[in-house]
Amino acid sequence: DQQVKQNSPSLSVQEGRISILNCDYTNSMFDYFLWYKKYPAEGPTFLISISSIKDKNEDGRFTVFLNKSAKHLSLHIVPSQPGDSAVYFCAASARYTGNQFYFGTGTSLTVIP
């Protein structure tokens, strides 16, 4: 059963505009959430994370928002750049799982120059 879901397989955005990637989860025990970026034939690269005690975390152009009541998080990239074109994975973990990370199926972002 998929505990972390990314319902949009792909997203296209114009360069300079905002990219919003969404993620939903079902397990209320998750207390730590991460976003990874992945290029073809490479491993995922850590982007940004957020603990369940927060509702927002920002790092440069990347901001993650967490809505615990809706079990939803999103990644905002602004302004979007062509180099941001990649597959983005949302992941979640809980202390009781030993920090095993559960991943969504990914959203392929294309930033159009």
Add this chain to the structure above:
Amino acid sequence: DTGVSQDPRHKITKRGQNVTFRCDPISEHNRLYWYRQTLGQGPEFLTYFQNEAQLEKSRLLSDRFSAERPKGSFSTLEIQRTEQGDSAMYLCASSLERGRGNTEAFFGQGTRLTVV
């Protein structure tokens, strides 16, 4: 380069052969994870180590799979009697668990296994 290193990057093997992959984590990291990723899916958890102890194994890890981390540093993942369904990207990740809460894991570039 002090990131997570995996070897080999690519492996093609005939069905029924055994294969072994190696992962060298970031040196100070005490946790090491193995994941598997197939096309169109996110990484799926296989197993993880805290130092040399294997603390959890996924149901995905059949008895043909075995992982070791003998000295709490590098790790190996062996697949015996490979099947075509084992074809995937095998990802290793490491993290530093300080006992103060969750922390991010850093991934290697993966080993792409093709079973023919």
